[in-house]
Amino acid sequence: MSYEKLAGRTAVVTGAASGIGEAVAVVLAAQGARVALLARRADRLEAVAGKIRADGGQALAVVADVTDDASVEAAVARIHEAYGAVDLVVNNAGVMLPNPVDEGRLDEWQRMLDTNVTGVLRVVRAFTADLVAAAAEGRTADLVNISSIGAHITFPNYAVYGATKAAVTYLSQSLRTEFGPRDVRVTNVEPGLTDSELGSHIDNAELAQQLDGMFGALGPLACEDIADLVAYVTSRPRHVNLRQVIALPTRQA
Template sequence: MATVNDKLPLANRVAVITGASSGLGEATAELLAERGAKVAVLARRADRLEALVERVEQHGGAALALAVDVTDAAALNAAAERVKAELGTADLLFNNAGVMLAAPVTEGRVDEWQRMIDVNITGLMNAIGAFSPQLVEAAADKGIADLVNTSSIAAQNVFPNFAVYTGSKAFVSHASRNLRAELGPQNVRVSVIEPGIVRTELQGHVDHAGTNAWLDDVLANHEVLEAGDIAETVAFLAAQPRRVNFQQVTVMPTFQGN
């Protein structure tokens, strides 16, 4: 007889979420667990991850906290081994870790440029490298697996002072298109989500006065997206019939024109 958990839309799925200590990752982990998935939550802040796991378990879910930095490929490979051993073969990767910094290029903030490249590009590929073998294995066993990458509307549009950030997100979107051609024939669906402005910790990383003023004005005077909106998008993608792959999903606040 099927249990209640077996009847949930994401029952028997094993989901890995990077950048899970706050924002989109945290909200997505909680929602996927609520809908039946076992979740492995990855980020640098161990205390936040442990609190997240405790909440998931209090609601009857199963979760595993792994404190890792996505820029460390070896640590991600070790994390992948633990996920497989403790939760089972991962069949959903929400590749969400990212950082957004902004300033005029003339300020020459090379350290910030490198940080965005390391996390948004190298970190993305480190996670894909660590978990894609499991996604392929799971797809062969279950018939489907999902790789969902977080990009941004910045991948499509122009935002002054955000040149490196927008470039890093353009990489995420275009790499996802290429990965779809590579992994799709192996029944691994690849989707990229391009959100508009979402209320998360990302805005707090920016320390350029002019850009901060613009962000503060937008957040104070407009109804922007919430992290749960993107979590719902990830859950929707994962629950589709195996024949359906939403290749690219742009999610915008109603007020935001571009």
């Protein structure tokens, strides 16, 4: 697909070292956007950025941890120095650590909250001024939050993960009331079963086996499917906000 309206834009993608984030960064760069890739793993980031540059795109690898204020602030400074202001932000960084609630794994709960909710807020805070300024200048400005179908559909042992994604979905709806009047679009994307790195975080053998069974029965989306969706929604005319998009494998009810 070709999305000409992405040419010349400046994008930030979090969680860009693998999975959906990597795919989004690659697609946006292929469509002519300058892309700052944020994630914690320097080697993986450099590999992705190198692949983008080899294909003729512009990419900046920025090692950053969305759970750390100073790290995000340093990332913003580096992006501004290299690329200037940003007009497209994709909040994708996330972790999925399913386990029964009665196991009481506070460390996992905190990690999911810190990354999936507070991390999203840190990135929003970091780039709000850029997005609002871009829109005020008559340019297209986009905030895209990657949530999950788990925000709506309950799965046993995924209660805390689902709760964090429900928070992202609600946050997106609320931010639209604040940003929309200033011409900044907010899009909430909720993927269903997707073949990303999230499943590798699961340390519960039974739950990992369940997920593998779902992959076999339903056939997951590819990360590139979600990336294509992000490129599509952010390339619409600036007065069109595709506010909420749920993308499921055809076999997933």
